[in-house]
């Protein structure tokens with residue numbers, strides 16, 4: 001045949017066939033995929049600081065221990081309110097002309113998944129302490145400390161962000177611990193990691209392989225949630241497992257007046273809307289509101305804290321807490337206006 005005797009024709013035909021097949025099997029599906037998976041409507045772009053923080057996250061190798069993907073299996077439920085989907089990553093572009101798109105989904109989970117860590121752990125103070133010395137807030141942590149993102153200053157200026165670090169973690173160094181610009185950028189990135197809520201009316205895929213929920217039965221046979229598990233998931237990072245908190249950063253709940261016999265309204269308000277009453281401690285974020293606590297959950301946590309570490313507070317009922325929560329909600333929305 002003529003085509004096999006004419007090298008020009010042969011190459012042009014093969015080239016065209018190659019281009020056509022590449023278009024059909026590679027380029028067209030990629031385009032289609034992109035338009036099928038637009039970012040969710042509420043997706044927020046990264047701020048300038050968070051963008052710089054993302055580069056530091058890559059440079060420091062955090063992805064070696066942390067994933068950013070909530071799989072649709074029950075054991076991943078603690079890492080987000082719904083399983084991840086393609087649209088969650090659709091907003092991420094190339095890092096630079098020379099660098100590929102860094103979705104940072106990760107393959108290793110030596111530490112927890114960080115997809116929704118901005119909601120789970122919104123405190124700047126906690127994140128800075130944890131970066132400087134993870135074992136100051138999580139005694140059994142195996143995460144490396146990132147001390148080079150901080151410096152010691154004898155006389156910090158007004159613009160310096162001073163980290164209230166208990167002195168036993170400062171290795172005898174003198175002065176105040178100050179976060180560098182890099183540490184603040186990295187924390188800005190970590191705090192930007194939040195799952196975008198689905199638009200109204202769209203229901204997320206379910207988590208598969210559900211486990212039975214542990215339920216405690218009260219004396220009267222009524223079912224309540226496991227307060228200890230809720231405390232461990234939401235409060236232990238700061239107030240610690242022994243309820244003693246951390247001197248100079250987080251107050252003890254063991255023996256706390258507010259916990260045992262203070263007014264219930266303040267207690268519930270602190271859990272739902274956070275607390276910043278004293279200079280000697282950091283700021284508590286609005287843990288309950290961020291996690292969408294129900295009255296069942298708040299009741300279980302309060303009853304756990306009132307009966308642990310030697311605390312002997314009166315147990316509360318769901319009805320009592322519901323009333324207080326309604327009141328606290330009205331108060332919070334009034335003060336936001």
Ligand code: HEC
Pocket residue numbers: 057060061062063064065066110111112113117120121127134135138141142143144146186190237
């Ligand atoms: C050697 C593995 C390792 C590396 C590297 C590592 N981490 Fe961790 N990380 C952990 C472990 C283990 C935990 C759980 C214990 C703890 O909270 O300290 C953790 C916890 C965290 C948490 C708290 C998560 C939560 O759910 O409360 C954050 C935030 C975090 N790491 C951020 C980072 C950042 C940012 C980097 C990079 C600068 C990093 N990690 C590098 C192992 C690692």
Ligand code: HEC
Pocket residue numbers: 123126231234235236237238239249250251252253256257258259267270271275276277278279281282283284285287288301
């Ligand atoms: C990110 C760290 C952090 C987390 C997580 C956290 N707290 Fe706090 N909490 C604080 C800080 C800091 C204060 C003190 C604020 C102040 O006094 O300025 C505080 C104060 C309190 C107080 C007042 C105690 C007293 O005697 O003054 C209660 C009660 C409390 N928290 C309960 C909880 C509960 C319940 C949870 C979990 C649902 C929780 N906290 C999660 C940081 C945290």
